[in-house]
Amino acid sequence: MNKKAIVFLLVFAMVIVACGDTTDDAAVEATEEEHDHEGESTLEQVQERGFLKCGVSTGATGFTEVGDDGSYSGFDVDYCYAVAAAIFGDYSKVEFKQLTSAERFTALSAGEIDVLIRNTTWTQSRDTELGNDFGPTTYYDGQQLMGRVADGLSNSSTVADIDGLRVCTNAGTTTEKNITERVGLAGGTIQLITVEAFSEAIDKFIAGECDIVTTDGSGLVGRRAVNDALNDWVIFPTSPISKEPLGPTYRSNDSQWADIINWTVYATIIADEYGVTAANVDSADLEANPELGRLFGANDGELQTKMGLSADAYYNVIKQVGNYDEIFSRNLNPLGLFREGGDNDRWVDGGLIYAPPAR
């Protein structure tokens, strides 16, 4: 530990004693580590450490799942793997940190993680007040509600139909703010019950302790898909009550790091535009498609090396993790979530998934 770090820790310890407060060991360690690496870029810190620290959710079907063997999978998890593939040429060099909604931004600002990829909605206050910057939206979502047919609810119900009901969701989310605002506008009142992890909201829902659960539509579809108890539950309204653009989040004013994350996402989108997949990337015609050539390392890979990455960084992303469509399809199609005709379709097909040119 250098001198600065020791002084910092002493001052920090004095503040804690003075306030009679307790603190989170992990946050102290993370801050200590940050000070040890003062002057180093995020990329240098990650490269020196040898792995990426990626913040994911405590469990969101299709987005972050942990198998019995401790292995991670899901749409968000795949984007963590993609960033590791870009940096190390090895997608597996990731340490996942599961975070609840309420914990996520503190963990990011304390340096406990390098990037947050956790069904996180890009909002103005999170962008401007909380010290975050946001990468490209990887999944365009919107908030919906789930309730029981037995309570007279159907998929054509609206927020006006939940007056007087008990509504469960997790804390620290756009979800809790949106529902309160929308119910108020509809002239109703609800009893809002907030829990720490969304799985607790589902447990309460099943136990009959709440009449409605609400979160991003994908979260509801995911839970319903894997839970027999929820088969006769309906998701409404058909048009979501909010916009929830989900994507990677990182500390603000970290331009090189932002570029690395952003272009990892764009690389998966560009590869999808050309139909280049993990299986066929080695036979892609890079001369006939110069944009692909540049993305995959032509001209000594100057587009990538100028960002601090190896020339073949984005080739590795596609080879090891796949393009946007592969990532979407393998994780979300099994739940009944499809791109076709929706916001997550390619821009050329009427959707919003679009990348700037690799040039």
Ligand SMILES: N[C@@H](CCC(=O)N[C@@H](CS)C(=O)NCC(=O)O)C(=O)O
């Ligand atoms: N997109 C919203 C909601 C995010 C959220 O917490 N979603 C739930 C439902 S998918 C979740 O991830 N739960 C997992 C957890 O609580 O860790 C936000 O950014 O505030």
